[in-house]
């Protein structure tokens with residue numbers, strides 16, 4: 001499906017043919033958090049050559065995720081481009097799940113784009129599989145009236161009505177996507193996922209998308225999620241990205257003559273994945289698009305280096321997130337990791353080494369690559385040291401008390 005000339009560096013950006021029969025640009029300009037600058041930055045992005053925009057409609061009864069969809073419609077109206085030249089991606093908030101509720105959300109999204117939208121949206125995604133506490137606080141008004149399967153039926157109906165051209169999901173894991181595909185009459189065209197060089201797209205998701213012709217679209221590729229997103233309370237909480245600063249990423253940038261952000265973009269594009277990029281700075285918007293289309297590409301050795309970065313597991317990063325987040329982070333099948341977490345929850349510092357080798361490694365080796373085992377061992381050593389213990393090989397020097405951090409590293 002992917003036009004090879006793009007990844008080899010054609011002069012212009014390419015599109016990918018989705019399983020819906022529509023074409024989507026491989027590079028999309030993201031509009032989250034642009035606030036009052038949204039319309040102006042979109043016009044800059046369109047001038048720079050972007051032809052796909054990522055937005056979302058706010059939920060009916062509450063706050064969304066910082067998108068300003070009416071401003072996208074305003075930019076479309078102000079731009080001189082034909083509507084058919086611009087690919088609009090929007091999303092339904094999980095609080096709006098439910099057959100009828102989702103259909104209403106789609107109608108609202110289409111009307112938010114105003115005349116510039118010309119009555120349709122190119123790709124509508126379900127934004128999250130469930131309405132977590134984080135998005136739908138208990139006791140509040142943001143209550144879904146159905147599951148993601150009910151919401152999907154609402155999207156399918158909107159395709160029949162001509163309001164949507166393609167439909168898909170984002171932030172679903174492989175199991176959730178599989179469940180959706182089993183119930184779907186119209187296959188998801190796109191699966192969005194957060195990934196960067198520290199946090200690859202989970203292999204199970206990659207495999208499922210490959211076998212069902214679902215196009216992966218990756219966001220957060222520059223690694224700011226670690227320092228400004230979910231990692232903002234962590235040791236790495238600072239304004240730069242640990243991915244862009246990683247020595248291997250910088251070395252590849254030096255040897256190829258590409259910038260570090262371009263290296264991150266090519267890493268995903270060369271795997272056949274579409275990407276979403278964003279900036280409030282017009283110069284960066286222009287350079288990013290030019291970089292993605294640059295003829296230079298990463299060679300096999302560079303790709304292998306980036307695939308093998310142990311960024312997160314190597315970083316002693318301490319972030320606050322749900323167990324689902326940690327499971328997704330290391331890229332294994334969720335159901336396998338449930339098994340691991342059950343094994344892990346009984347581990348305590350006093351017995352950590354013995355349990356680690358006796359039960360943990362033997363059990364984990366069945367399905368976790370050695371690189372993760374080694375990272376977990378280093379994480380365990382670091383935990384022991386941070387708590388005043390000595391060498392991990394010496395059980396007598398272990399601290400007393402629960403090793404909850406170790407559990408998090410391993411699940």
Ligand SMILES: NC(=O)c1ccc[n+]([C@@H]2O[C@H](COP(=O)([O-])OP(=O)(O)OC[C@H]3O[C@@H](n4cnc5c(N)ncnc54)[C@H](OP(=O)(O)O)[C@@H]3O)[C@@H](O)[C@H]2O)c1
Nearest residue numbers: 030031032054170219220221222261276277278279280284
């Ligand atoms: N589906 C979903 O659930 C989901 C979730 C998150 C995001 N998204 C989409 O993906 C888009 C991008 O996500 P994101 O903002 O999290 O990630 P991102 O594009 O990886 O990172 C944006 C950050 O990168 C900085 N940046 C951009 N170019 C740079 C460069 N050349 N050098 C150094 N820093 C640079 C920007 O700062 P400046 O503005 O100062 O340049 C901004 O702080 C969003 O706008 C949204 O549309 C979707």
